[in-house]
Amino acid sequence: MKAGYVFFFLLVTCFSVSGQEFQGSVDSLSMHITSMPERDTATINLRNDYVKQALFANPADSTLTGYARQTAMISEEIGYSKGLLLAYERLGLISQYSLSNPFRALDYYHQALAVVESNRGFDFYKWEILGNIATIYYEQEEYEEALKLFKEVAMHSKASELPAILNMANIFGATGKADSAIFYYQKALKYSGIKENPTQKANLYSNLSLMYTETGRTQDAVTAVEESLSLIEAHGIAFVRPSAYANAAMAYLGAGDYQKAERFAEESLKLSENQGNLFLQKSAWGTLSDVFAATGDYRSGLEAYVKFATLKDSLNNQNRRVEINRKQMAFDFEKERALTQAELNRQTIIKRASMMGGAGVVLVLVGGFILYKRRWDALTQKKEAEFKALVSDTELKALRSQMNPHFIFNSLNSIGDYILKNDNNSAQDYLTKFAKLMRTVLENSEHREIPLSEDLKFIELYLQVETKRLPGKFSYTIHIENGLDAENILVPPLILQPFIENSIWHGFKDKKNQGHISIDFKRKGETLLCSVDDNGTGRSINSSGSTKKSLGVAITENRIRILNKQNDANGRLRIVDKPENTGTRVELSLPLQTAF
Numbered sequence: 001m002k003a004g005y006v007f008f009f010l011l012v013t014c015f016s017v018s019g020q021e022f023q024g025s026v027d028s029l030s031m032h033i034t035s036m037p038e039r040d041t042a043t044i045n046l047r048n049d050y051v052k053q054a055l056f057a058n059p060a061d062s063t064l065t066g067y068a069r070q071t072a073m074i075s076e077e078i079g080y081s082k083g084l085l086l087a088y089e090r091l092g093l094i095s096q097y098s099l100s101n102p103f104r105a106l107d108y109y110h111q112a113l114a115v116v117e118s119n120r121g122f123d124f125y126k127w128e129i130l131g132n133i134a135t136i137y138y139e140q141e142e143y144e145e146a147l148k149l150f151k152e153v154a155m156h157s158k159a160s161e162l163p164a165i166l167n168m169a170n171i172f173g174a175t176g177k178a179d180s181a182i183f184y185y186q187k188a189l190k191y192s193g194i195k196e197n198p199t200q201k202a203n204l205y206s207n208l209s210l211m212y213t214e215t216g217r218t219q220d221a222v223t224a225v226e227e228s229l230s231l232i233e234a235h236g237i238a239f240v241r242p243s244a245y246a247n248a249a250m251a252y253l254g255a256g257d258y259q260k261a262e263r264f265a266e267e268s269l270k271l272s273e274n275q276g277n278l279f280l281q282k283s284a285w286g287t288l289s290d291v292f293a294a295t296g297d298y299r300s301g302l303e304a305y306v307k308f309a310t311l312k313d314s315l316n317n318q319n320r321r322v323e324i325n326r327k328q329m330a331f332d333f334e335k336e337r338a339l340t341q342a343e344l345n346r347q348t349i350i351k352r353a354s355m356m357g358g359a360g361v362v363l364v365l366v367g368g369f370i371l372y373k374r375r376w377d378a379l380t381q382k383k384e385a386e387f388k389a390l391v392s393d394t395e396l397k398a399l400r401s402q403m404n405p406h407f408i409f410n411s412l413n414s415i416g417d418y419i420l421k422n423d424n425n426s427a428q429d430y431l432t433k434f435a436k437l438m439r440t441v442l443e444n445s446e447h448r449e450i451p452l453s454e455d456l457k458f459i460e461l462y463l464q465v466e467t468k469r470l471p472g473k474f475s476y477t478i479h480i481e482n483g484l485d486a487e488n489i490l491v492p493p494l495i496l497q498p499f500i501e502n503s504i505w506h507g508f509k510d511k512k513n514q515g516h517i518s519i520d521f522k523r524k525g526e527t528l529l530c531s532v533d534d535n536g537t538g539r540s541i542n543s544s545g546s547t548k549k550s551l552g553v554a555i556t557e558n559r560i561r562i563l564n565k566q567n568d569a570n571g572r573l574r575i576v577d578k579p580e581n582t583g584t585r586v587e588l589s590l591p592l593q594t595a596f
Contacts, residue, residue, distance in 0.1 A: 044083035127157035444493035481522035507536020
């Protein structure tokens with residue numbers, strides 16, 4: 001349940017003074033700005049400096065958004081491009097770190113990048129802005145895209161090399177490569193920039209402690225986190241405090257100091273709630289759930305876990321990712337259009353000049369313009385097609401993450417019943433299996449395909465939870481054909497789950513004796529055949545005499561249709577009603593895909 005950590009890419013790289021010194025600097029800047037002419041470039045520079053320092057000193061300051069917008073408006077009115085660029089960048093920082101609104105932050109960052117593109121002398125700022133965009137991808141768990149951007153930033157900007165390396169270490173940690181993360185954190189400690197910047201150093205030790213916790217080095221984790229907390233207290237670093245407290249709670253939890261773990265988790269939760277930071281709230285609730293479970297307070301543990309799962313589901317909501325990708329593609333499209341428009345303007349000038357040279361040259365230019373226009377139209381259609389493919393792919397991920405809410409609520413009620421009956425062992429066992437099942441659903445929904453072996457683990461765990469909830473109601477068998485390489489074969493995640501669920505919830509609903517589910521996997525040529533066979537009462541019949549198509553069936557048919565189109569295959573779904581209402585057999589043929 002340990003939900004991760006945050007490294008603030010830009011804000012903590014720009015300053016090396018303490019929180020108290022920042023507040024004094026902020027107050028001094030504010031007084032100085034009031035004595036200067038409002039529509040002056042020097043005043044605009046100071047206003048932008050004030051916003052960044054004020055955000056660092058007090059992230060919850062609600063006045064900064066309006067102040068930064070006014071700075072952007074004045075900069076645009078007097079034609080001061082640098083001031084406009086920095087104002088947009090500040091608005092992005094406020095949206096990202098103070099308001100927890102990554103969509104709005106991307107809008108502002110892209111507006112800042114548009115100003116950079118119009119003036120090549122601003123390239124220095126480009127890499128800082130791309131670093132913050134990469135951090136958004138990181139927080140949304142789009143690790144591959146984030147890692148690509150951080151590598152680009154590190155390669156092109158010496159000033160941003162250190163924070164980029166730190167964030168690459170964060171990604172390695174978030175993707176389970178703790179040893180690689182520790183290597184890069186320890187490498188960063190040798191940079192002179194870290195030694196001179198207590199804020200960066202405190203954040204680095206905090207993240208390093210989490211990696212030590214993940215690898216079981218509990219004493220190293222406690223040592224690192226106490227170094228981080230010492231720096232935070234000595235320098236009054238309020239900005240890093242919420243994430244450092246969250247990681248401290250995890251370190252003390254790993255070391256078995258549950259009192260400190262609970263205290264720091266609650267402090268992190270309080271601070272992150274004041275900031276509206278959902279990412280850290282999720283981490284705090286996950287740690288509290290582990291603490292309560294470890295101390296035997298299962299009711300509080302269940303309540304904390306439900307809040308953790310709700311926040312994780314909210315942060316992983318595929319609609320957020322659709323929106324982020326939509327904004328990125330829209331920005332790329334507008335950039336391409338601007339470049340093409342500039343080229344069209346150049347062609348127009350050439351055409352006018354060439355008209356004086358004769359009708360033949362004019363005809364050549366007109367033909368060239370028509371060809372160029374056709375190329376631009378083709379490029380536009382290609383971009384639109386890519387965008388539709390992106391939306392389809394992301395919507396497919398959203399379908400994978402669905403799970404019957406009745407199952408979740410009934411499982412939680414079952415856990416509650418165990419607790420009320422004071423059957424703590426059963427409650428803990430059920431809660432452990434249920435938590436692992438939910439985590440598996442969330443993790444598998446991130447991938448278009450997963451190994452068959454992983455999907456089998458999910459099916460087995462799901463059936464274990466259901467048999468525990470419905471003891472004696474049904475039995476099951478899972479059979480895999482000899483020679484079938486389950487580790488290498490790839491399948492869409494949760495593809496069989498709706499049909500197994502239908503067997504349990506509908507097939508066995510009115511069955512008096514024990515039901516049985518048989519699940520089989522075998523290969524036929526270039527096709528993987530999957531089947532779910534039950535001895536239940538069969539599918540329900542509506543008033544017109546036809547079977548009613550469930551939502552799960554409709555979703556699965558759509559997924560197969562997309563798979564067929566992507567793989568040029570002929571997968572299909574077949575549902576057979578066995579004679580005399582003796583059960584249902586679902587046969588699913590999928591294109592055989594392998595990892596290697």
